[in-house]
Amino acid sequence: xxxxxxxxxxxxxxxxxxxxxxxxxxxxxxxxxxxxxxxxxxxxxxxxxxxxxxxxxxxxxxxxxxxxxxxxxxxxxxxxxxxxxxxxxxxxxxxxxxxx
Numbered sequence: 001x002x003x004x005x006x007x008x009x010x011x012x013x014x015x016x017x018x019x020x021x022x023x024x025x026x027x028x029x030x031x032x033x034x035x036x037x038x039x040x041x042x043x044x045x046x047x048x049x050x051x052x053x054x055x056x057x058x059x060x061x062x063x064x065x066x067x068x069x070x071x072x073x074x075x076x077x078x079x080x081x082x083x084x085x086x087x088x089x090x091x092x093x094x095x096x097x098x099x100x
């Protein structure tokens with residue numbers, strides 16, 4: 001029991017000494033990180049076409065010529081595109097990523 005208590009206290013002391021990483025700084029015009037789903041109102045007007053409700057969730061999404069079962073995602077002016085419905089997200093660098 002003493003060994004466990006000593007190991008625990010060592011862990012707590014070590015964790016309090018290690019500083020956390022600096023928070024990521026986003027540009028002033030960077031959008032809020034969108035994960036999983038983007039409402040059509042968050043898309044620029046030119047990409048708000050071919051919008052419909054998802055069969056299972058009932059959420060509204062736009063495909064903008066992406067094809068059946070794909071959703072259009074917009075992260076920044078330089079990073080946008082198509083991912084499977086509900087699997088796209090914008091990473092901390094503002095780049096579009098598609099989860100498997």
